[in-house]
Amino acid sequence: MAQGFADAQSPRPLLESETVYSGPVWDVVKEKFTLTDGGEPLVRDYIAHPGAVAILAMNEAGQVLLINQYRHPVRMTLWEIPAGLLDVDGEDFQVGAARELAEEADLQASEWQVLTDLFLSPGSSREALRIYLARGITEVPEADRHTRTHEEAEIKVEWVDLDDAVQAALQGRMHSPSAVAAVLATAVARGNGYRDLRPADAPWPEHHSQHSSWANGPVR
Known part of the structure; x- marks a missing residue:
């Protein structure tokens, strides 16, 4: 593996998104998506956490x-x-x-x-x-x-x-x-x-607040 490797953003086609539980700290979101355009739909639940x-x-x-x-x-x-x-x-x-x-x-x-x-x-x-x-x-x-x-x-x-x-x-x-x-x-x-x-104010692009939009819709 080459030196300087890094994780990368990798958005995938989103078909459906629903908040199935809304809590005082975090929500649970159910989403249907595909890995490629026209690919097999997959469904996953995950916690929408504030970080x-x-x-x-x-x-x-x-x-x-x-x-x-x-x-x-x-x-x-x-x-x-x-x-x-x-x-x-x-x-x-x-x-x-x-x-x-x-x-x-x-x-x-x-x-x-x-x-x-x-x-x-x-x-x-x-x-x-x-x-x-x-x-x-x-x-x-x-x-x-x-x-x-x-x-x-x-x-x-x-x-x-x-x-x-x-x-x-x-x-x-x-x-x-x-x-x-x-x-x-x-x-x-x-x-x-x-x-x-890194300095304290180093960019943190992985935090969802740094995206203009988030895959599951409104960000809490």
């Missing part, structure tokens, strides 16, 4: 911030990184990430770079995730801190050596996809002095 951002915060000692949070669908408390939905219309991606870092970890950062962009489950969801590396970390002033509720009220915060986080990922002790991707990407980036990371 999300996640943040790996790193302090001056080179430690990374992990949070421990209960996730009901898997009945586990997971070591994760701060993250949240892109559910504020028109909000800049990095601004949303800064908001989530403050809300979930009471932290703010002066230096932001893009670690990686992912589709978390592209066979069943359009959820696009952008993960940032945040450095120049300071605490949010007490008076400006967010009051966490529900599962977030149980969040525990821990600064961990990056190498220990990498070992947790490789040994199957950490299962959050955003956390695993973040610590492995950061370990690679550290090896070349973080020179290959």
Whole structure:
């Protein structure tokens, strides 16, 4: 495979699109399409997700911030990184990430770079995730801190050596996809002095909001 290979947009003929479930966070869409003009019709259901951002915060000692949070669908408390939905219309991606870092970890950062962009489950969801590396970390002033509720009220915060986080990922002790991707990407980036990371405002064409239209009609 040639160097510099990349995923590519590949629109296909869309015959029908219907929202079969509308929820407070995401919808389920049923679509009929063909792979080629005049080809056999296929039907697929998928989650129309608003997308999300996640943040790996790193302090001056080179430690990374992990949070421990209960996730009901898997009945586990997971070591994760701060993250949240892109559910504020028109909000800049990095601004949303800064908001989530403050809300979930009471932290703010002066230096932001893009670690990686992912589709978390592209066979069943359009959820696009952008993960940032945040450095120049300071605490949010007490008076400006967010009051966490529900599962977030149980969040525990821990600064961990990056190498220990990498070992947790490789040994199957950490299962959050955003956390695993973040610590492995950061370990690679550290090896070349973080020179290959993209700026915080790097284009993100894979997020559905960056398209003038989306295959399933109106975008939430």
